[in-house]
Structure formats: C-alpha cells, structure tokens
C-alpha cells in the first residue's frame with residue numbers, strides 16, 4: 001500500500017511538471033507519441049527540450065496498483081524527471097538570455113530612439129538654419145543685384161563725365177589755338193595798318209591835307225612780359241571819366257583821393273629833398289613837405305625809403321589809372337594828381353629839385369604778372385622853362401632796356417605846346433605829355449590800360465619799348481631821383 005501511494009505522488013509531480021512545459025497538449029496525443037519522442041530525444045537535442053511524457057490518470061478512485069507501461073514505472077520515472085528539469089532549466093536559461101538579449105536590444109533601441117529624437121531635433125534645427133541661410137542668401141543676391149545696378153549707373157555717370165571733360169578739353173584746346181591765331185593777327189594789325197596808311201599817303205603824294213602819323217615803335221621787343229599775349233582795350237572807369245571831362249585840364253594836385261583816407265603827412269621839415277628826409281632819420285615811406293632852394297613854395301611829395309637805402313624823391317607815379325594824364329602845358333608845369341596815388345610833381349618842381357645838385361634817375365616798371373624791372377640813369381636834370389624843360393640824362397644801367405635815351409635832350413611837349421621833332425604833335429597821338437622825339441620809345445604819361453597788351457589806333461598806352469613793346473601798357477610806373485653820393 002505505501003509503495004502505491006509513493007508512486008502516485010511521483011506521478012502527480014511529473015504531471016505537474018509536464019503540464020507546465022506542455023500546456024495545451026491533448027492528453028491522447030501525448031500518450032500516443034510518448035514512445036516515439038523518447039527515441040527522438042536520444043538523437044535530437046532540440047526534440048529533447050520538449051515534453052515527451054504522458055500520464056494516465058484513472059477516472060476512478062485508485063484502489064490497487066497502476067500499470068503505466070510494460071517495462072515498469074520506477075526506472076523511467078527517475079530518468080524523465082531529471083531530463084525534464086534539466087531541459088526546463090536549459091529552456092529557462094535560454095529564454096532568460098533571450099530576454100536579456102531582447103532587453104539589451106530594447107535598451108539599444110531605446111538609445112537609438114533617443115538618438116533619433118535628437119537627430120530629428122537637430123534636423124529640424126538644421127532645416128530652420130538652412131532656411132534662414134537661404135533667405136539671407138536671397139537677400140544678399142538681391143542686394144548685390146541692386147548694388148550692381150547702382151554701380152553700373154555710377155560707371156555710366158563717370159563715363160559721361162569723362163567724355164564731357166574730354167570734349168571740354170578738346171574745345172579748350174581749339175579755343176586756345178583760335179585765340180593764339182587771333183592774337184597773332186591782332187599783333188600784326190598795327191603794322192599792316194601803318195603800311196596801308198603809308199601807301200595811302202604815297203597815293204595822295206601831292207596832297208598835304210592828310211595828317212601825318214608818327215612811326216610805331218617795335219611791337220615785339222626783345223624783352224616780353226609774361227602775359228603779353230593777352231589783349232585788352234579796358235581803361236579804368238576813373239580814367240574814362242577823366243577823359244570825358246577833358247576840359248578840366250587845370251585841376252590842381254590834390255592831397256588825397258576822395259573816399260580814401262590820406263596817409264599821414266609828416267609835420268617835420270620842410271626838407272630840400274627826400275634824401276635829406278632820410279638823413280634826418282625818417283625811415284617810413286610817405287608824404288613829406290619839401291621846399292627847394294630858391295623857391296618859397298612848399299610842395300608835397302612822396303618819399304620812398306624802402307628801396308635801395310631810401311631817400312628817393314618820386315616825381316611821377318602810375319598805378320591804377322585813377323588820374324587823367326592827358327593834360328595841357330600848365331598842368332604839366334605845376335603838377336597834378338594825388339600824392340599817395342597817381343601824380344605828376346610838375347616840371348617846375350622837378351627843375352627846382354634837380355637844380356639843387358647832381359641827381360640820378362631811377363625808373364621802376366611793373367608788368368601785369370607783378371614782375372618789376374628798372375632803368376637807372378647816372379645823371380638827371382631838367383633845363384629851365386625857356387628851354388622847354390629839356391631833359392638831360394646820363395648813362396643807362398638796368399634790366400628794363402634803355403628806352404629813355406632816345407628822348408635825351410628833348411624839350412617837353414603837351415597837346416597845347418608842340419616842341420617835338422615830329423611833323424605833327426606827338427602828345428596828340430600818345431595822349432600824354434612827354435619829352436617826345438618823333439615820337440619816341442617810351443610814353444610813361446600815356447593812357448593806363450588794364451591787362452597789358454592793348455589795341456588802339458595809336459601807341460598811346462604806358463609803354464616802354466624795350467620792355468613789352470609799344471602795345472603793352474605797364475601796370476605801374478615810378479620815376480624818382482636821388483642825389484649822387
């Protein structure tokens with residue numbers, strides 16, 4: 001009886017184990033395949049891993065021994081149980097490993113998912129960044145296109161300006177060449193006119209009713225001022241006004257021009273000349289009072305102390321055309337003009353000055369570019385009025401050329417007193433008063449023309465033939481004397 005109970009318990013345990021491994025298998029099939037599976041278990045490991053036992057459970061209450069097989073139950077019972085447990089453990093271990101493997105896979109997959117999420121996020125960011133860069137690129141392209149258009153516009157403007165500049169330069173050169181041609185034509189015009197007039201006179205040889213015209217001095221001298229190519233007929237407004245009131249030729253010398261404050265007149269003196277003024281210690285150029293020997297008259301004069309140690313007595317000055325020099329004998333005898341501007345000291349005063357001793361003469365000339373030249377004569381004096389204030393000159397030195405020696409020894413001529421050697425009146429042609437010859441090489445009391453070269457029927461400008469020629473009117477002129485030391 002005890003043996004039967006033990007067997008039963010063992011069978012029940014095996015049934016439990018087998019049921020765990022082979023759940024769902026039909027009982028009849030299990031029993032029918034039992035022997036076959038056992039054979040396969042010896043040769044096939046995979047088959048061994050599966051359940052291969054079937055137990056018959058009596059449907060009635062067990063009251064006696066139970067026969068499970070012909071070979072006896074006890075040896076099979078022990079062997080099956082161990083194999084099954086081993087198989088089960090092996091299966092469990094394998095499943096556990098698979099689960100671990102799957103767990104690893106799941107973990108890896110989880111990491112991959114996270115990485116994918118990160119990558120997706122980065123991808124979105126990159127897309128956003130790419131979109132932003134693309135927009136910037138489009139903006140840059142548009143801006144560069146605009147810049148290109150603007151640059152092209154500017155290039156066109158530069159090209160147009162360059163073209164215009166070249167056109168103007170070409171035009172300027174043409175005008176310059178044209179001006180040169182015209183200047184040349186005008187420069188030769190006077191000589192042509194003179195030749196024509198000479199022919200005319202020859203044609204009317206027997207007739208003497210035509211006025212004689214003095215010969216012209218050389219138009220082109222050896223020394224030419226820098227801007228002698230320029231022509232002008234301008235006469236200063238003051239000079240024009242003076243010419244229109246030609247009847248007022250008896251205007252006395254004035255102390256100062258209207259509207260311009262006069263320079264300080266020294267209260268010292270009177271002196272016999274400016275050299276004595278300088279010797280008295282006066283270093284400033286300006287107006288001083290003189291009283292020449294043998295005369296009771298006080299005269300105002302400009303003393304130049306800033307040139308060659310000073311002491312120069314200025315008796316003639318031209319600078320701006322503010323004074324009309326086309327005057328009669330009496331005016332030239334007594335003097336006229338403004339001491340601090342343009343003036344003529346007067347033949348009588350010059351005569352009295354030079355009578356005091358031995359004087360030398362300095363003529364200072366300035367052209368229209370500011371260049372100054374001079375002509376100095378070793379001696380200078382005038383003879384008395386009865387001799388027509390004849391001029392007496394010494395030897396020349398200087399860089400202006402000797403144009404005054406041609407007048408040496410000639411008496412003074414004005415429009416109303418003709419003492420020149422020409423058949424007509426040189427004062428009429430030269431519009432001044434001078435020691436005319438026939439008529440001469442210089443005309444420092446002529447018409448003050450602005451700009452240098454002038455155009456006139458006669459050579460009536462302030463010319464110095466050896467510096468500028470007969471048709472170049474100087475800008476400023478001074479004639480001054482100083483005792484010979």
Ligand SMILES: [Ca+2]
Nearest residue numbers: 420422423424
């Ligand atoms: Ca004459």
